[in-house]
Amino acid sequence: ETGVTQTPRHLVMGMTNKKSLKCEQHLGHNAMYWYKQSAKKPLELMFVYNFKEQTENNSVPSRFSPECPNSSHLFLHLHTLQPEDSALYLCASSQEWGYTFGSGTRLTVV
Amino acid sequence: GQQVMQIPQYQHVQEGEDFTTYCNSSTTLSNIQWYKQRPGGHPVFLIQLVKSGEVKKQKRLTFQFGEAKKNSSLHITATQTTDVGTYFCADGGSQGNLIFGKGTKLSVKP
Numbered sequence: 635e636t637g638v639t640q641t642p643r644h645l646v647m648g649m650t651n652k653k654s655l656k657c658e659q660h661l662g663h664n665a666m667y668w669y670k671q672s673a674k675k676p677l678e679l680m681f682v683y684n685f686k687e688q689t690e691n692n693s694v695p696s697r698f699s700p701e702c703p704n705s706s707h708l709f710l711h712l713h714t715l716q717p718e719d720s721a722l723y724l725c726a727s728s729q730e731w732g733y734t735f736g737s738g739t740r741l742t743v744v
Numbered sequence: 745g746q747q748v749m750q751i752p753q754y755q756h757v758q759e760g761e762d763f764t765t766y767c768n769s770s771t772t773l774s775n776i777q778w779y780k781q782r783p784g785g786h787p788v789f790l791i792q793l794v795k796s797g798e799v800k801k802q803k804r805l806t807f808q809f810g811e812a813k814k815n816s817s818l819h820i821t822a823t824q825t826t827d828v829g830t831y832f833c834a835d836g837g838s839q840g841n842l843i844f845g846k847g848t849k850l851s852v853k854p
Contacts, residue, residue: 677844732789
């Protein structure tokens with residue numbers, strides 16, 4: 635365990651489904667992040683939250699909707715996804731420097 | 745936008761050989777971070793470099809930050825099979841949001 639826990643580890647969903655990814659950290663970090671990792675692209679920053687406030691939305695399509703109810707929890711709500719959204723979704727947290735990543739959710743959209 | 749270029753994309757070495765990956769930016773980096781991702785795993789923070797010309801060592805790993813703070817390198821001496829994985833550099837950025845390079849995938853033949 636890294637201190638950042640992501641569930642589920644694997645998810646298969648249809649294009650009309652609605653699902654949510656969950657991330658939880660008990661490291662006392664103030665910032666949390668969602669990254670997308672595809673096979674042929676670098677790690678892509680999706681969303682940033684600092685002290686529960688969203689500080690960055692990196693031009694992510696509206697079918698991805700983040701939620702940060704408190705500084706320990708982060709969600710990524712998914713709806714009407716496309717097959718090209720299949721990827722590893724990584725959550726991370728940080729305090730000053732050095733990100734701690736979760737194990738990720740391997741998402742497959744069919 | 746800000747990009748960090750990483751080379752080579754792939755490196756295959758015989759166990760015991762040395763390995764180096766390079767990270768370059770067209771603009772001055774505020775800091776550079778290095779991460780390792782094992783196959784099937786998630787990125788794990790290795791180190792952060794902040795100062796111009798900084799050199800840090802972790803056992804067989806040597807990290808360097810260029811004098812102009814536009815490039816960095818990671819050198820592994822006498823590789824072992826446990827070194828297998830993808831090594832990422834990341835620009836810490838002025839706001840602390842990491843921008844990752846595409847990574848160098850290292851394979852080690854026993």
